[in-house]
Amino acid sequence: MSKRIELQDVDIYYGKFHAVRQVNMTIQPRAVTAFIGSSGCGKSTVLRSLNRMHEVIEGAYVTGQVLLDGVDLYARDVDPVRVRRQVGMVFQRPNPFPTMSIRDNVLAGVRLNNARVSRKESDELVEKSLRGANLWNEVKDRLDRPGSGLSGGQQQRLCIARAIAVSPDVILMDEPCSALDPISTLAIEELIHELKEEYTVVIVTHNMQQAARVSDQTAFFNLKAQGQPGELIEFGDTEKIFHNPEEKATEDYITGRFG
Numbered sequence: 001m002s003k004r005i006e007l008q009d010v011d012i013y014y015g016k017f018h019a020v021r022q023v024n025m026t027i028q029p030r031a032v033t034a035f036i037g038s039s040g041c042g043k044s045t046v047l048r049s050l051n052r053m054h055e056v057i058e059g060a061y062v063t064g065q066v067l068l069d070g071v072d073l074y075a076r077d078v079d080p081v082r083v084r085r086q087v088g089m090v091f092q093r094p095n096p097f098p099t100m101s102i103r104d105n106v107l108a109g110v111r112l113n114n115a116r117v118s119r120k121e122s123d124e125l126v127e128k129s130l131r132g133a134n135l136w137n138e139v140k141d142r143l144d145r146p147g148s149g150l151s152g153g154q155q156q157r158l159c160i161a162r163a164i165a166v167s168p169d170v171i172l173m174d175e176p177c178s179a180l181d182p183i184s185t186l187a188i189e190e191l192i193h194e195l196k197e198e199y200t201v202v203i204v205t206h207n208m209q210q211a212a213r214v215s216d217q218t219a220f221f222n223l224k225a226q227g228q229p230g231e232l233i234e235f236g237d238t239e240k241i242f243h244n245p246e247e248k249a250t251e252d253y254i255t256g257r258f259g
């Protein structure tokens, strides 16, 4: 089930280093939200704060609130492992478990959650997840072969199948196409478009055409100066951000005048 994410007064730190300042935004369900901005402005850091992956780094912490349909992911009684099940993540480089079969890769997250599933249930789940990731037809005859035997684009779709197999509410993607060729990129972009029917999707991308193609809303982050924390400068409908932004910094970035 797709859920709304609200960030309220979110500040993010790596130890003493203040990486991101005062982010306030509402990420809509059943929509794709793109994070854009120059290198180092904190896009990935904000993304990782949405499923508590940020705090995995020693000394790293978040202040403020991140609410998933009104529930604070950082409340004391919330289990981060449960959060990561609800809010799945796909990384820049496809990272299937190389020696594991395609089938076991899809089921890896489910098994990690100690879910007991029968062979029939797991067969159904594997098919459903691979269909959901637009990969089924390409791999259905080789489910027992290693995931590493697939092309880069197929591996990335396998990682998406693995993410959706645990029925998350949100899928976070950190530059999911940056290691892929244009054809595989197109396949992932089409898939992102379909995923938003069921999930809240947030994608970090350096590719502005990609942000314009795949997202409904865009958040532009920026650094006021080197060494300063990153900030959310402007957030709104992608159409508006790209064609009629409110802020000069957004316009400069969109038109390639900096960044």
Ligand SMILES: Nc1ncnc2c1ncn2[C@@H]1O[C@H](COP(=O)(O)OP(=O)(O)OP(=O)(O)O)[C@@H](O)[C@H]1O
Residues within 6 Å of the ligand: 014, 017, 019, 037, 038, 039, 040, 041, 042, 043, 044, 045, 046, 057, 230
């Ligand atoms: N593990 C870490 N430890 C300390 N500082 C970090 C760590 N990861 C990122 N940072 C710093 O936090 C700031 C934001 O980094 P982040 O990777 O979120 O930016 P980004 O906008 O995603 O950049 P890019 O587009 O280059 O991926 C940068 O100053 C970066 O050096």
